[in-house]
Amino acid sequence: MSDMRFVLAQIDSAVMAALTPERRMRLQQLRTLRIGFLTLHGIFFFTLLPTILTGRVLGDLPLYRIWAGLGLNHQVWQGISAEWVYPIGALLPITLAGLGGPLVYQLVWFLMTALLNGVAVAVLTGGGRRSSGYKAAWLWLLFSFLLSPVGLLRLEGLTAPLVIAGLVLLATRPALAGVLLSAATWIKVWPAAVLLAAVAVSRRRITVVLAGAAVTAAVTAFVWLMGGLKFLTGFVTMQSDRALQLEAPVTTPWVWLAAMGHHRTAIYENLAISTREVTGPGTAAVAALMTPVMFAAVLGIFVLVVLARRRTQDAPALLLIGALALVSAFVVFNKVGSPQYMLWIAPIVTVGVAQDWWRWRVPAYLTVLIALLTTLIFPIFYLPLIDGDPFAVLLLTGRNLLLLVLFGWSVRVLWGLARGTEAVRVPERERDRESERRLQRDLRPD
Numbered sequence: 001m002s003d004m005r006f007v008l009a010q011i012d013s014a015v016m017a018a019l020t021p022e023r024r025m026r027l028q029q030l031r032t033l034r035i036g037f038l039t040l041h042g043i044f045f046f047t048l049l050p051t052i053l054t055g056r057v058l059g060d061l062p063l064y065r066i067w068a069g070l071g072l073n074h075q076v077w078q079g080i081s082a083e084w085v086y087p088i089g090a091l092l093p094i095t096l097a098g099l100g101g102p103l104v105y106q107l108v109w110f111l112m113t114a115l116l117n118g119v120a121v122a123v124l125t126g127g128g129r130r131s132s133g134y135k136a137a138w139l140w141l142l143f144s145f146l147l148s149p150v151g152l153l154r155l156e157g158l159t160a161p162l163v164i165a166g167l168v169l170l171a172t173r174p175a176l177a178g179v180l181l182s183a184a185t186w187i188k189v190w191p192a193a194v195l196l197a198a199v200a201v202s203r204r205r206i207t208v209v210l211a212g213a214a215v216t217a218a219v220t221a222f223v224w225l226m227g228g229l230k231f232l233t234g235f236v237t238m239q240s241d242r243a244l245q246l247e248a249p250v251t252t253p254w255v256w257l258a259a260m261g262h263h264r265t266a267i268y269e270n271l272a273i274s275t276r277e278v279t280g281p282g283t284a285a286v287a288a289l290m291t292p293v294m295f296a297a298v299l300g301i302f303v304l305v306v307l308a309r310r311r312t313q314d315a316p317a318l319l320l321i322g323a324l325a326l327v328s329a330f331v332v333f334n335k336v337g338s339p340q341y342m343l344w345i346a347p348i349v350t351v352g353v354a355q356d357w358w359r360w361r362v363p364a365y366l367t368v369l370i371a372l373l374t375t376l377i378f379p380i381f382y383l384p385l386i387d388g389d390p391f392a393v394l395l396l397t398g399r400n401l402l403l404l405v406l407f408g409w410s411v412r413v414l415w416g417l418a419r420g421t422e423a424v425r426v427p428e429r430e431r432d433r434e435s436e437r438r439l440q441r442d443l444r445p446d
Contacts, residue, residue, distance in 0.1 A: 011365055030128035033137055037121055040141055041114045044152060048110055055103035059153025063274075065105045067091075068098030080228030085238045085273065086155070088223055088231075089186025093158050113157045117144060120161035120347075123168045124354055133168075136354035139364060140164065143346040146371035149339070149379050156343035159184040163191050163347040167323070168354070171316060174204035178211025185212075186219050189235070190344045193298070193326035200305045201319040244283050246276040246385070247377065248337030249400040250290060254280045256397075259388035267386055275338075276386055287335050294333035301325045301414065308417035317359070318417060320352045324363065325410035332407045339378040342371050345406070366406045373399035 019027070026032050051058055057065050070076040072095065079088040097108040120140060125133035144151055151157040166180035181198065184191040195212060199205050223232050244251040246267060257265040257280055265280030305322035312318055327348060331341050349367045352360035377385060377395050385392035 008362065008365075012361070027138060028131060028134050030125075033121070033125065033128070033134060036138065036141055037118065040145060041117070044114070044148060045110065048106060048152070052104075052107045052110070055106075057106045057109075059150070060155075061097075061106060061109055061153055064094045064109075065098060065102055068095050068105070069102060071095055072098055077226065077228070079231055079234065080223060080226045083231050083234035083238060085235055087186045087189060087235050088228075089183060089219060090155055090188065093155065093187065110152060113152055116158055116161035117141075120164040123165045124350070130354075133354045135357055136350050139353050139368075140346070140350045142368065143343075143350065143371055146368070146375055147339070147342055147346065149375055151340075151343060154340045155188050156340040159188045159191060160343045160347045162187075163194055164351055166191075167194065167320070167348070167351040170198060170202055170204070170208070170319070174202065174207040175211045178208035179215055181208075182212035182215035186215065190327060190330055190341075193330055193344075194323045194348070196298075196302060197305060197319050197323035197326055200302060201309055201315050201322060203315060242273075242287070242336050243270070243277040243279065244287050244290075245336045245338070246278055247339065247396060248335055249332050249403055250286060250335060251278050251283075251337065252397055252400050254278045254283055255385075255388075255393055259390060259393045261388075267388065290333060290335040294329065297329040297333050298326055301329055301411070304411075304414045304418045308414060311420040312417055316355060320348060320355060320360075321410060321413050321417065324348045324352070325407070325414050328403070328407040328410055332403055339374045342367070342374045346371065362409060363406055366402055366409070370399055370402050370406065373402070 048058070067078045071078070071091070076082070077091065078084040078094075079086070079091055084090075093109075093112060097105050097112065100108055117140075121137045122128075124130075124137045124140065151160070162180050162184040166177045166184065169177040169180070177198075178195075181191050181195050185195060195208070198208050202208055220229070220232065223229055244254065246255065254265055255267070255278060258267050258278060262280065265278070267276055267278050269275070270277050301322070304325075305318065308318055308322070309315070324345070327344050331337075331344060334341070345367055349360060349363045353364050357364075373395055377392065377399060381389070381392040381395060385396060
């Protein structure tokens with residue numbers, strides 16, 4: 001424990017040394033934040049410009065564009081005409097990006113992502129009026145940069161900003177928050193974990209539930225009118241039939257076996273769903289067990305959240321800790337692992353930093369490192385990883401171990417709250433406030 005505190009103290013010192021009082025004051029200005037946002041998204045745009053000008057698409061967008069074309073041109077809608085791997089709500093952004101035709105698909109998708117990122121930053125900072133949100137806004141831009149290979153080219157780039165907005169608005173506009181979180185859940189399933197935490201903790205849970213029920217009713221009615229009701233929950237069974245995926249934390253031991261040339265272990269491509277999976281001794285049994293284990297972990301965490309709710313008066317802090325534990329469980333115990341899953345964790349950590357930097361600096365540091373390693377793994381070292389390169393496997397192992405550490409941190413804090421032995425507000429927070437007072441004093445004109 002003392003070693004961990006020493007490492008944390010060193011990181012704190014490095015951060016404070018890099019962020020001098022003048023720099024911190026500058027970063028707290030709305031003009032600087034706007035410039036940072038526009039610069040980052042300008043870099044994204046010019047990086048994508050050759051693809052946009054030639055009418056091509058990257059990442060998962062080729063598949064999205066095919067699905068959009070099938071629906072718009074041939075009335076073959078995924079999730080309605082046939083079973084689909086995603087919830088039916090994903091059809092909305094996928095189709096919207098295709099309304100202008102296939103040649104501008106990449107451009108429209110980028111604009112949708114940039115717009116929602118802008119909404120997330122605006123909500124975090126209260127339109128520039130909430131000083132506590134500036135740290136979080138900059139952190140979100142950092143996550144957007146580090147995870148840009150997936151954030152710009154997959155559905156999580158749209159759902160993550162929706163979750164940020166939903167979490168921030170829960171306290172003041174619970175109906176809108178419920179709509180945003182439910183809509184995000186119907187695009188990708190993972191925001192259901194955030195909704196579960198909100199239902200367990202929020203004082204306005206009834207409003208959130210009713211808003212979510214209204215969104216679900218609207219989605220169900222639409223699918224029924226389109227004649228695809230039998231496929232409404234098809235994404236659940238399609239995911240449960242998956243084998244162990246290459247990047248999932250649980251798969252790591254078999255990845256090492258494959259890298260060492262174990263004759264019964266191999267990394268292979270599942271052509272049906274265009275992903276890499278691992279086969280070896282016991283993988284089928286573990287794959288069959290992981291879904292029940294994951295839901296058991298989620299249930300256990302939910303019980304801890306309910307118990308903790310009875311012992312703390314700070315519902316917003318508990319909600320975020322519970323949401324992080326639940327979402328981390330979805331990642332750690334999932335037999336499917338993909339780089340975009342880090343965009344499940346990053347929004348919660350971002351809102352946590354807006355709420356209390358000192359409390360959330362540990363998961364913030366961890367998640368930044370996890371995001372960096374994730375992008376090194378995919379796309380940079382992905383082909384060597386498939387070939388069993390030891391360095392690439394070591395990167396993957398380190399990233400997965402850090403995910404376990406992050407999950408452990410959230411559960412430890414939650415356990416302390418449930419037992420009444422952990423204060424939601426830590427005394428060290430005063431040090432952060434004092435540093436802010438010193439910053440203002442140092443920059444005050446003589």
